[in-house]
Amino acid sequence: MKNDLQIAKEIELKPITEIAEQLNISDEIECYGKYKAKIDLSVMNSEKENGKLILVTAISPTKAGEGKTTMTVGLGQGFYHVGKQSVIALREPSLGPVMGLKGGAAGGGYSQVLPMEDLNLHFTGDIHAITTANNAICALLDNHIYQGNECNVDPTKIVFKRCLDLNDRTLRDITIGQGSHVNGIERKDGFNITVASEIMAILCLATSLEDLKQRIGNIIVAYTPEDQPVFVKDLKIQGAITMLLKDALKPNLVQTCEHTPAIVHGGPFANIAHGCNSIIATKTALKLGEYVVTEAGFGADLGAEKFLNIKCREGNLTPDCVVIVATIRALKMHGGVEYDNLKEENVEALAKGVENLAKHIDSIQQFNLPYVVAINQFTHDTEAELNFLKTWCEDNNHPCEIANVWLNGGAGAKELANRVIELIENNNQTFGHLYNREDKLEDKILTIAQKVYGARDVIYTEQAQAQLETIKELGYEDFLVCMAKTPVSLSDDPKVLGRPTDFDITIREIRISAGAGFIVCLTGNVLTMPGLPKQPAALKMDVTPEGECVGLF
Incomplete structure (x- = not known):
């Protein structure tokens, strides 16, 4: 079977000017080579009616893979297969995980954003x-x-x-x-x-x-x-610093494997930052597409919570639907199966691991948003396992669709796209945030810990408690809250998978991001400068004499 890089190299890209023509913004782009362009900020401020905004999130990630970005790209392509025009809005990959543990971050299979090598390396700078x-x-x-x-x-x-x-x-x-x-x-x-x-x-x-x-x-x-x-x-020096960022502020236009438009801009991590692409990119996409598919990093406990409580507030955005991505493989890991045994059928473990999905669904429900579970199908998923998960969703009144976008691209997301359209058209709920700006900081933090993580209580170290008092004295109690937490567990302990109960969240440090308008609460052992693994992905990367990248996937 071909890998992501091999598939990407087989796609004949269209000049980015043609992608801009599809969006009627030929005069509002600045080309960065043949296949990348910057979009002028004027597009975001046009009088065009906004499209519908779809957020893609996921269960707690495991090394088994959930394919959230792949599903985002596949769904964006899928709308074209059902006669709807869409724009995808993604974050830019960081070189840290690309060269370290993760490898490339542009989707996968036939649901990728291209040019994949540029996107994962220096992109537009x-x-x-x-x-x-x-x-x-x-x-x-x-x-x-x-x-x-x-x-x-x-x-x-x-x-x-x-x-x-x-x-x-x-x-x-x-x-x-x-x-x-x-x-x-x-x-x-x-x-x-x-x-x-x-x-x-x-x-x-x-x-x-x-x-x-x-x-x-x-x-x-x-x-x-x-x-x-x-x-x-x-x-x-604020003027000089802004000058260094004036071009970086403009969102980047690229394309998918099926030549649908994608806007890729900004890249904060979701475990130690707020985990969403730029407000400017999302608002620009809303002016250009009937449907805009965006994602937030890691699971719904991190990226989606911050998207809905921070980004939507700061950008005055209202999502129209949420897609929650899950895989049979990852749910079996949450149910206790070791990574090397995931190819074996295990409905019993799946039944236990599905509780992780249940908690993420619960979190999205608290925002009063329509949602659909997207089962990202893998080759080794058995009929019994897929039927169990579909039946579990139906029995609990959770909309659900199976999608195979890695292998089939947009065609693999047609049913999912139709279900999203149906949910949006029939939505009568009113989107709401989990806390108010004017709430006490301790109450905001406790709300996230209890309602999103399922925690019992929040414990502060002496350092964090002192920092909390300083924040109040400085008049920043109305700031939003950005939690820094391990992505692989709903708790602050990365070893605890599934749906933990009877646990506390320990906050060891609180930092003020007065420019961003939020405080950052560091929990557990989360670090803001990661380290490299024993076998970094960089060890498998190379460049051929012809200048072709190898191992970047």
């Missing part, structure tokens, strides 16, 4: 621009301190870290400015991965260039000896 903008703030801050420290920054209270778009555990805690005093002030520092940076979050939440500049100005970089915050705007 957006993530590099974010990295540069982030590190420019750090360099200018350290220079400000060295040149006299007019803002009275306490070097021991700097909270804005440098970043890099690679997994590198050695950079989590470092010392800078060592040696001669001309090298700057010696102090402790560290790196986040770029996709966990506040600049990434801000770019994805900004609604205009001016909004971007204002949010950048509101970033807290440090505190004075009296614990007063020092902002980027105090350094008078």
Whole structure:
């Protein structure tokens, strides 16, 4: 069987100008080579009526694979097979997991976004621009301190870290400015991965260039000896940083295997950031498609919760339907089956693991949104297993469709597309958030932990409790909440699969992202700079003498 990269290389791409012509935006694009383009921000602000917004989420991920991005692309293509026009809106892959544990992140099989190699590598340079903008703030801050420290920054209270778009555990805690005093002030520092940076979050939440500049100005970089915050705007550099990001703010246009349009822009992780593509990309797509299919990272406990509570608020968005992706393989793992035994039929384990799906459905129901379970079919799924899951969904009144989009592309999602259309047309529910901005911070955090994770209570370390009080004193209690949690469990313990009960969520640290407008609660052992695995995906990658990429899938 061909792998994703082999399939991608067999597709004859259309010039991106032809994809733009399909959308009637030929005069609003700026080409980046033959198959990529930037879309002007004016498209987002057009008077066209918005299309329908579909969010794709999933169960708690396992190494068995759920195929959420593949399903997103397949469904987007599927709408064309039932006579509807659609646009897909995705995040940009981070080089960290591409070179580390995950490999490529552009969908799979005959439901991919192309050009796959470009997308997974440097693409149009957006993530590099974010990295540069982030590190420019750090360099200018350290220079400000060295040149006299007019803002009275306490070097021991700097909270804005440098970043890099690679997994590198050695950079989590470092010392800078060592040696001669001309090298700057010696102090402790560290790196986040770029996709966990506040600049990434801000770019994805900004609604205009001016909004971007204002949010950048509101970033807290440090505190004075009296614990007063020092902002980027105090350094008078928000204009320069915005300048570095002005092109990156424009969304990117590419295509799928079936030449349907896809907008790929922004890439915050969902376990340590808010996990959604940019508001600008989604709003642009809504002006261009009858149906817009977007995704949020990891399971519904992370990406979808943040999409619905953070992104929809900041972007004034209302989803029309949610697709919850599940696989027989992953549900069997949640039921206790070891990875090497997943090809064996095991309805008993499936019956136990389906409780993980049940909790994610429960979470989406609390937002008052129509939903459908999409069973991403794998080759080794047996008829008995598929029938069990279909029957379980029917018995519990959960809409459900089987889709095989890896093998069949859009044709494999025709029934799913029709079901989504039906659910949208018959929807009489009113979308609502799980908490109000004005709620106490502790109540917002507890609401997410109990209603989305199924936790019993929230426990704060002494450090987190002190940080919570500081946030209140600074007047940020109306901020939204971005939970940083392991993606592989509903709890904060990655070893606990299925649907855990009688557990508490421990918050060890709380960070203020004043530019993004939310606080980040770090739970368990979640790190904002991941490390590489023992066998990084990079070991299997190569370039042929003809310049062809190998192993990037």
